[in-house]
Amino acid sequence: MTTKQRFATALVCALAWIVIDQFTKALFKQILSPGEVVSLFAGSLLVLPTYNDGAFLSLGAHMSGAMRAAILVFGVLAILIGLVGWLLRSSRLGRVDVMAIACILGGGLSNLVDRCVYDGRVFDFLNVGIGRLRTGIFNVADIGIMLGVALLLLSSVKRKPTLPRDRNSLRI
16 A cells, blocks of 8 residues: 555544544433443443543543643553554555554544543443453443554464565575
């Protein structure tokens, strides 16, 4: 893929994640009251609106506001900028890699929008599990981030390392 193709593909995919995430957040903020819990699929999926001060699984929620902002806003922004740089500079990225980066960018940017709008917090509303074995509360942006990470991991496992071929090294 050319740089323009990588950028265009990633932009469309990332924007899709942002739109879907922000739409679902707006929808559930409107139809659910704080503290309300909706159980679906025999309790395997719970929809419960909450604001998360921390990151994944509320990590960092108890840090000071300045430290949280430094890490969860500026740190995340630096990572996202690094991903954009990787996307634009690496000609070796395949389609799966580009889609993976786009998923992470879309999810990360959408959660950054929340942090800017909701005083450093992210709106989460999904919980999955069986019985007492449950996930933390998350949102669609988190799904995008996790999907992107999983795709990058799978892509790196499938990719075979390329070694330079030196004819002289094969001689005995």
